Structure formats: structure tokens, C-alpha cells
Amino acid sequence: MDAIKFVLNGVEVAYEGSATDRLLDVLRDTYGTKSVKCGCKEGECGACSVLIDGTLINSCCVAMGAVDGCSIVTVEGFRETERFAALEKAFAGISAVQCGFCIPGMILAAEALLSKNPHPTTDEIREGLSGNLCRCTGYNAIVSAINTAAKEGNGLW
């Protein structure tokens, strides 16, 4: 049997397990990318969001066989970029993080949004984050942080 081959944060990997395994579990348990959080396993909370070929996807709703040949980015890979630095600075500066559980998903949702729309309106930011739930900080600070990152990081996206 051929392994499932994909690129994780720029590194080629081969997964020998079942094609029906959940991407979320494999990312955390096999590859140790613990920024990917498990909140609901129903595609409702967005804490497990990753970028698959640049597209925001809930990794809890992906079976391993579906990522054969794909490139996956989690915060462990994204944190090496200038874009991440701009988002990190804005989130920290505005205190848009409290417990932090939802933040990896929020950051990747922001990256997905800004890649398509570098200067979003507040409504567009809210739409871009609509699949990511936060239960402590509240959304205003997070929306504000993304707005700031878009302005301060002008040209990065």
C-alpha cells in the first residue's frame, strides 16, 4: 500500500496510517503540530482550521486520504513569515488574545482572508472569521487586530 504523501509546513511527509483518519488527529498526534486545536470535531468552531493548498479548511472534517498530494500549513509553518509577524504584533498590541485556544484558527482565517482581500472592511473581516468561535476575548478586539495588521502590514498581502 502506498503511503499518503503531502507537504506539511514545507516538509514532505508520508503517512502510513488509515486514509479514514482525521487530519486534525494526525496533525496533533503524529506530527506534533499542536497549534491545531480540537474544539468540536463537527466543523462548528474553527479551532482546527488549517490551510490546505492555501484554502482555509477545518481539519476535523478532513480524512487523511483527501490530502494526498496537498500542501498543508499550520501556525508552526506560518509563524516563520512576515505576515505572521504583522498579525502577531497586532494581536499582542490590542490584547486580542485571552486564553488563546481559538487564536491559531483565527490567525489562519485572517491569513486566508487577507490573501484574497488585503484591505477588508470590518464586515468582510467578520465574515472571514464567521466560522471561528471565541469564548473569552470577544470578537471586537480580534476584528480590530486584523484591521490593524492589514494597515500596518500594507503590502505583505
Added chain:
Amino acid sequence: MVNGYAPKCLQEALEIRAAHDVVPYAGGTDLMVENRPNVTYLFLNKIPELKQVVVDDNYIRIGSGVTFTEAIANENVPQLMKEAISRIAACAIRNAGTFGGNLGNGSAKADSVLIEFVSGAKLRLLSVKGERIVDVEKFYLGRKKLDLGSDEIIAEVLLPKTGLENYYYEKVGGRNALAISRVSFAGVFEEKDGKIVNIAAAFGAVADTVLRYRDIEAMLIGKTIEEAKAMKAEYIQAYSDRMVLTRGRVSAEYRKTVCMNLLGEFLSKFGI
């Protein structure tokens, strides 16, 4: 791969479907929530033939592997369909969820399926033996029961090219993003030379399948707006008498009231 097949083309997918006991996997957004044990998936998410939107003489043909995000960005997909699918969950789910998966899941809450019912869409099913074209209304046999052979896959949705321009659509859910429909309604209307030539109404999330009653619709076909107005109460009553709602998290009485209100709003929108 273990417990899965990832064919690169349609023919290969059909051969695997015929030869093995597999569950077709499109976007995964329903299947992975269900997470059935001991299954083997047939991954259809990378088959180019299933990812196209093509317009022919009669139909807008939407491939079963087209995601909702892709369809929203496609100029050939009718506005009514776009309105319904843009309200499915949130962007990360719309990036993965597909037309084929929405159908194959067999739920009466499927937002794209509601539009397929109201538009009288057909489905193109394929197997190694050939193709079968079925009306979407006949494809749904009951809750989670589909007229789909164990060797068949859903290849395309065939939406009529015209007749969806004048519509009324509402989705009632718990919140905006991520909401599963509690009641969804779509109506289409067409008038020509002062007479109603088409009126159709479909109700989602209220019974085992999407509901559409062609015989009740026929009461208003050929009527003028004035004549239809005079029959409005009788028309709504006919729906009320016919519709039996399944129990849900929200009471059947409430959902039925909402259905009748939406039907009334739909008629009012077009002057009835």
C-alpha cells in the same frame, strides 16, 4: 493507501466503486462528523471531471465535486443557488463542502438540495454500466434513503437554465454563520402575458425529505394575479393540510407556522 482509494480520473473512480464496498467521499464535512467506523472511502475530491460547471442547451451542469465557494464565484451559477449556498455554515466549510456531498448525505436540511427541488433539477448518476438521469424529487426516497446504486456515483446536478430569475428565499436558523436550517424555503415564480406560467415552492428541514407539492402548485398555474389573490387563503390552507412536519429540536407547530408565513410572504412578493 489503507482504507481508501484516491482515483485520479472518473473512469478509475467508477471501476473502484463497482468493484469494492466503498463510501464516496467528496468534501468530508458531513462524513467526518458522522465518522463511521470500519469504512473505506472513495475519495472523489480530486477528480477533474467532477469539478466543472458547464452550460449546455438546456442545463447548467454543476459537477458533484464543485465546492460551494467555487460555485459562488462562478458566473454561470444562478443567483438563487448562490444565495442559498452562501448561507451554508462558514467559509472554511464552504471551501470543502460540495454539491455531491450535500445530496449524498441524504438530509432534508441540505441547502443546495432545496434549490434543486424548487427548480425541478435532475441528477446525472454514473456507473461503469453507463449513466442514469433522475429527477431530484425521485432521488430522495426518504430520510437518508437515496435512489443510488452501490456501483453509482453522483456526477452532476442539472439545473434548468431558465425559470429561477424571480425567486423568494429564506433560511431560518439559530444564528447567521454555522447554522443548520430549522426551516428553509424557496419559491420561484414566472408570469407571462398576465398569467402565471410557473409557481413552485419547496420547504427544507421540515420532513424526511425536502417537500414540494406539484399538484397544489397547479392550482395557480394559468391564473391571473387577481384570480390567484382570490385563491390565496385556499392555496395556503392546501399546504397546511398536506404538510406533516417531523419532530425536531424546535417544535413542529412553530416550524409549520414559519412555513406558512414564508409561503404567504412569497406569494405577496409577487403581488398575490
